[in-house]
Amino acid sequence: MNASLRRIGRFLAPLAISMALLFALWYLFLAAFPQVGPRVGKSPTDVWSYLFGGPASHTARANLLENLQITLRDATIGFVAGIGAALIVSALFVLFSTLEQTLLPIAVLLRSVPLVAMTPIIVLVFGRGVAAAAVMAGIVVFFPALVMIMAGLREAPRQAQELVEAYGGNRWSALRMVAIPSALPSVFAAARISVPGALIGALIGEWLGSGEGLGSSLIKAIPRYQYNELWASVAVVTIVSILLYAVVGVLENLVLARFGPDAGRSS
Amino acid sequence: MTPALHRREFIRYAALAGFAVGGTGLFAACGGSGSAGSSGGSSADGSKFGSVAVQLSWIKNIEFAGEFFALEKGYYKEAGFGSVDLVAGGAAGTGVEAGLDTGKIWIGMSAPQLTAPAVLNGLPAKIVGATYQKNPFCIVSSAAKPINTPQEMAGRKIGVQDSNQLVFGALLDANDIDPKSITVVPAQFDPSPLANGEVDGWVSYVTNEPITLASKGFTNHAMLFADFNLPLVAETFTVKQDTIDNERDKLKAFLIAEIKGWQDAVANPAESALLAAEVYGKDQHLDVAEQTEEAKAQIGLVVSADTKANGLFTMTQHLVDENISALKAAKLDIAAGDLFDLSIINEIYTERPDLKI
Numbered sequence: 001m002n003a004s005l006r007r008i009g010r011f012l013a014p015l016a017i018s019m020a021l022l023f024a025l026w027y028l029f030l031a032a033f034p035q036v037g038p039r040v041g042k043s044p045t046d047v048w049s050y051l052f053g054g055p056a057s058h059t060a061r062a063n064l065l066e067n068l069q070i071t072l073r074d075a076t077i078g079f080v081a082g083i084g085a086a087l088i089v090s091a092l093f094v095l096f097s098t099l100e101q102t103l104l105p106i107a108v109l110l111r112s113v114p115l116v117a118m119t120p121i122i123v124l125v126f127g128r129g130v131a132a133a134a135v136m137a138g139i140v141v142f143f144p145a146l147v148m149i150m151a152g153l154r155e156a157p158r159q160a161q162e163l164v165e166a167y168g169g170n171r172w173s174a175l176r177m178v179a180i181p182s183a184l185p186s187v188f189a190a191a192r193i194s195v196p197g198a199l200i201g202a203l204i205g206e207w208l209g210s211g212e213g214l215g216s217s218l219i220k221a222i223p224r225y226q227y228n229e230l231w232a233s234v235a236v237v238t239i240v241s242i243l244l245y246a247v248v249g250v251l252e253n254l255v256l257a258r259f260g261p262d263a264g265r266s267s
Numbered sequence: 268m269t270p271a272l273h274r275r276e277f278i279r280y281a282a283l284a285g286f287a288v289g290g291t292g293l294f295a296a297c298g299g300s301g302s303a304g305s306s307g308g309s310s311a312d313g314s315k316f317g318s319v320a321v322q323l324s325w326i327k328n329i330e331f332a333g334e335f336f337a338l339e340k341g342y343y344k345e346a347g348f349g350s351v352d353l354v355a356g357g358a359a360g361t362g363v364e365a366g367l368d369t370g371k372i373w374i375g376m377s378a379p380q381l382t383a384p385a386v387l388n389g390l391p392a393k394i395v396g397a398t399y400q401k402n403p404f405c406i407v408s409s410a411a412k413p414i415n416t417p418q419e420m421a422g423r424k425i426g427v428q429d430s431n432q433l434v435f436g437a438l439l440d441a442n443d444i445d446p447k448s449i450t451v452v453p454a455q456f457d458p459s460p461l462a463n464g465e466v467d468g469w470v471s472y473v474t475n476e477p478i479t480l481a482s483k484g485f486t487n488h489a490m491l492f493a494d495f496n497l498p499l500v501a502e503t504f505t506v507k508q509d510t511i512d513n514e515r516d517k518l519k520a521f522l523i524a525e526i527k528g529w530q531d532a533v534a535n536p537a538e539s540a541l542l543a544a545e546v547y548g549k550d551q552h553l554d555v556a557e558q559t560e561e562a563k564a565q566i567g568l569v570v571s572a573d574t575k576a577n578g579l580f581t582m583t584q585h586l587v588d589e590n591i592s593a594l595k596a597a598k599l600d601i602a603a604g605d606l607f608d609l610s611i612i613n614e615i616y617t618e619r620p621d622l623k624i
Contacts, residue, residue, distance in 0.1 A: 035370045039389055124465070128452055211453040220432050223362055225385040 004257035011249045019242055042231040050228040060229065063217075068236060070213035074130060074202035078137020082198065083191055085138070086145035093146075094153045094179065095171055111143040115201065119208040133205030133213070140201035145190040152186025153179045184259070188252035195248055196241045203237070315347030316517045322366045322375035324430075324502060325357045326456060327548035329561045330472065331376070332539035333398065335547045337528030346520040353547070357430055357456060367392055367507050374521065377505040379590050380433045383599040383606055391508035393608040396522060396580030397500035398529065399568040402493040404434055404501070405473040407461065407480065413488035414468045417442040417495050423467035426454035431470045434492070434499070437597030441496040461485075474564040482557050496596065498589045500582065501568075511608055519615055522580065526615070526622050529579050533570055533624070536562035570624075578616040578623040582609055 023044055030041045042050070051061055093100035115136060122139075126132040156179035164174040206215030218233040312318060323331055334353055337343050343351045354361070354372060363375025364385035382394055406425065408414040414423070417438060427435045432451075439446050452466050458476045461469040462485045469476060477489045492499070504525070510518055532539045540558035544551075573583050582590075591603050616623060 037368050037370075039385075040365050040368050124463075128465075208453055208455070211451055216453060219429050222365065223381055223384075223430050223433050225362075225364060225388045225390070227388075 004254055007253040007257050008250050011253050012246060015242065015246055015249070019239075022238065022242075039225075040227050042227055044235070046228060047232045047235050050232055060232070064214075064229075064232060064236060067212070067214045067217045067233070068240065071199070071202050071206065071215060071237070072240070074133035074205060074210075074213060075137050075198040077130065077134035078139075078201055078205075079141055079194060079198035081134065082138040082141025083145055083187075083194060086142050086149055086190065087187070090146050090149040090153055091175060091180075093150055095175060100150075107143060107146060115139065115204055116208065119204070122205075123209045128210050130210065132209035133202050133215075136205030136209070137198040137201035140197040141194040144197065145194055148186050148190040148193070149183060152183030155186075156182040181259070185252075185256060188248070188256070192245055192248045192252065195244045199237060199241045199244075312349035314344070314349035316520060317348070318350040318352065319348060319373035319521070320352045320354055320366075320371065322354045322361065322363045322372040322377075323356045324363065324376040324378065325355075325472075326551055327353065327355050327543070328475070328551060328553055329539060329543045329548075329558045329565060330474070330502065331547070332532035332543060332562060332565070333525060333529030335528070335539070335542040336531040337524045339542055339546070340528070340531065342524035342527040343521070346524040347517075348521070348524070357428070362430070363505050364390055364392060367505065373510070374504055374506050374518075376502045378434065378501045378503055379499050379594055379606060380437050380597060380599065381430075382503065382505050383594050383601045384433070386605055387599065387601060392505055393508060393511060394503040394505050394606060395511065395518065395608055396504045396525075396612040397582050397586075398502035398504075398580060399500055400571045400574060400582075400586065401568045402491070402497055402499045402501060403472040403474055403568050404431070404438075404492040404497075404499075405471060405477070405489040406468045406492075407458070407471050407473075407477045407487050407489045408468045409461070409464075410486040410488050412467060414490055415488070416490065417444055420444070420468060421448040424450045424452050424465070425468040425470065426452045426458070426460055426466040427470045428454045428456075433597075434497075435470050437499070437593065437599075438492050438495065438497050440598060441593060441596040461487075474561045474568065478560045478564065479554075479557055482554065482560070497593050498586075499593050500586065500590060504580070511611065515611065518611055522612060522615055523619070523622065526579050529569060530624055532562070533566050533579075536566065575624065578612070580612050581616065582607065 026044055030036060030043055033041070049057075051057055051064070054060075093104065118139075119136070122135055123132050126135050153175070156174075160178045160182075161174045164177055169177070202213070203215035203218075206213040207219050210216070214233050214237055218230050221227070221229040221233070321334065323334070325331075331353065334351075338351060338353070354366075356363070356376075362381065363372070363377035364382060366372035366375055368385070368390050376398070377394070379394065382392060386392060406414050406417075406420065414420055421444070425435070435451070436446065438444075439449070452460070454460065454466075454469065458469050458471065458480060460466045461476075462480060462483070471477065471489075473489050473491060477487050480487050504522065506518060537559050539562040540555050543562075544553040544555045544558050569579065573586070574581060577583070587603050587607055587609070591601065591606070594601060594606075
C-alpha cells in the first residue's frame with residue numbers, strides 16, 4: 001500500500017508543478033505580447049472573475065458546464081472506442097504478423113492525413129451528431145495507441161512465451177498469459193497520452209461537424225467578441241484534460257504497483 | 268536515492284509542454300501576435316503614409332473588386348500609401364475587430380453586427396463608411412424545397428459560417444423565431460453541403476453562392492435578410508477611434524482611393540471579374556463568367572439612389588437609424604454615435620464633389 005502511495009506521489013507531484021507552470025506561461029505569454037491587449041488577451045485573473053466574480057458569472061458557469069458535458073461525452077466515446085480498437089487491432093497484428101505487414105503501413109499513411117482535411121468525409125459518413133465528433137476523437141486516439149500497445153506486446157519476454165508453448169499453449173494463450181500483462185505499462189501510457197488527444201479530436205469534431213459543445217461555442221465566442229468566454233473555455237478544457245490525465249495516471253500506478261514496486265518504471 | 272529524470276517522466280513533461288505551447292499557439296493564431304510593421308504608419312518605404320494592412324471580411328473574391336482596382340490602378344499609391352496588404356478573411360480567427368484591437372491591421376471590412384458587440388465590449392472603434400448599402404445576406408435553398416420566409420426554416424437544417432453566426436441570430440431575433448426550432452450546422456466556405464442535400468439552407472451573400480450554385484446546375488431560391496426586418500449595411504470600413512482622431516488625413520486619403528477603386532468596379536463588372544479570378548483571387552480558382560455575374564449583381568448593393576446623390580460609402584441618417592433599430596432587435600443596444608462616424612466620408616465629398624458619380 002505504501003509503495004503504491006509513493007508511486008502515486010511521484011506521479012502527481014511533477015504534474016502539479018506542470019499545472020503551476022502552465023499558469024506562469026499564460027501570464028508570461030500576455031506579458032511577452034502586449035499588443036494582444038486587454039480585451040482580446042485575458043489573464044487567469046480575468047477568467048476567474050468572469051467565472052466566479054461578476055453578476056453574470058452564474059450563467060457563464062452554467063453555459064460553460066453544459067458545453068463541457070457535451071465535449072466530455074464526445075471525448076469519452078472517442079477515447080473508449082479508440083483505445084478499444086487499438087487493443088483489438090494490436091493483438092491481431094501481433095498474432096498474425098502478415099496482417100501487420102500489410103495493414104500497418106496503411107495505418108501510418110492514414111495517420112499523416114490532417115484530421116481537418118478528413119472532416120468533410122467523416123461528417124458525410126457519420127452525420128453531424130455525436131458520432132462524427134466521437135469518430136474524430138477516436139481517430140486521434142487510435143493510431144498512437146496502436147503503435148504504443150504493439151510495441152508493448154512485442155516486448156513480452158521470449159522465454160516466458162516459450163515456456164507457455166512448451167506446456168502446450170498456443171499463440172493465443174501466450175498472448176493472454178504473457179504478452180498482455182507485460183504490455184500493461186504501454187497500454188496505460190497510451191491511455192494517458194490519449195486523454196488530451198481525445199479532447200482535441202472531440203473539439204475539432206464539434207467545431208467542424210456537430211456544432212455543439214465547447215469546440216463550437218469557443219469559436220462562436222470570437223465574432224461575438226466574448227474573449228472572456230473563449231479564454232475560460234480553453235482554460236477549462238486544459239485543466240480538465242490535465243485532471244483526467246492525472247486520474248488515468250493514478251489508476252495506472254495503482255494497477256502496476258500490484259506487479260511490483262518498479263513495474264513499468266524502467267521501460 | 269532519487270533517480271535522475273526518468274525517460275518516461277521526461278516524455279510526460281515534453282507532452283505537457285507540448286500541450287501548453289500548442290494552447291498558446293492557438294491563441295496566437297486567434298489574433299494574437301501581430302506584425303507591428305504593417306499596422307502603424309511607418310513610412311520606411313519613403314511614401315507619405317507607409318504601408319497598411321486591410322482585413323477583408325471574406326476570401327479574395329469579387330466582393331473586394333474596388334480594392335483590387337485601387338491596387339491595380341495605383342490609387343492607393345497615388346494617395347500616399349507605400350503598399351496596401353489585403354488580408355483574406357472569413358474564418359472566426361480573422362475578425363476585423365480583433366485585428367484592430369491587437370494592432371494587426373489598420374482598417375477592415377466589417378459589418379454593424381460585428382462591430383457593435385466589440386464596441387459594447389470596450390473596443391474604441393467606429394464604422395466610417397459602408398460599401399454595401401443593402402444587406403447582402405440571404406438564405407439560399409434548393410428551388411425544389413425553397414425557404415421563402417424565416418418561419419419556414421423551422422425544423423430544417425441551415426448551414427451557418429462561424430463569422431455569420433451573429434447576423435443569422437439577428438435574423439431570428441428580428442423575426443421572433445426560436446433558435447431551438449432550427450438545426451444550425453457549422454459551415455465553411457464551400458456550399459456543397461447544400462448541393463448534396465446535407466442541409467436545407469445556407470447563409471450566403473446573394474451576390475455569391477446563389478450564382479455559383481446556379482452555374483453548377485443547382486437551381487436555387489434566395490431569401491434576402493433585407494426583406495425580413497434586417498436592413499443592415501455590410502462591407503463597412505471599420506477603424507479604431509485613434510485613427511479617426513489622429514490620422515484623419517491618412518484615413519481620408521485611403522477612402523478616396525477606395526472611392527476611385529469602387530467607381531471603376533461599378534463601371535467595369537467584367538474587368539472586376541478578371542481581377543478577382545485571375546490576379547488577386549487566383550488561388551481561389553474562381554470562374555470569370557460567374558464572377559462577372561456576381562459583379563453585376565453587386566452593383567445593386569453598392570449603388571443606390573442615395574449614393575448617386577451623396578457619393579459611394581455614404582449613409583443617410585435614415586439608413587443609420589434603420590441599422591440601429593435592426594441591431595436593437597438583435598439585442599445589440601448601441602447608440603448611433605457610438606457605432607458610426609460618417610463625418611469623414613461626408614467631409615471628403617464636401618471637399619471633392621467631383622468624386623460623386
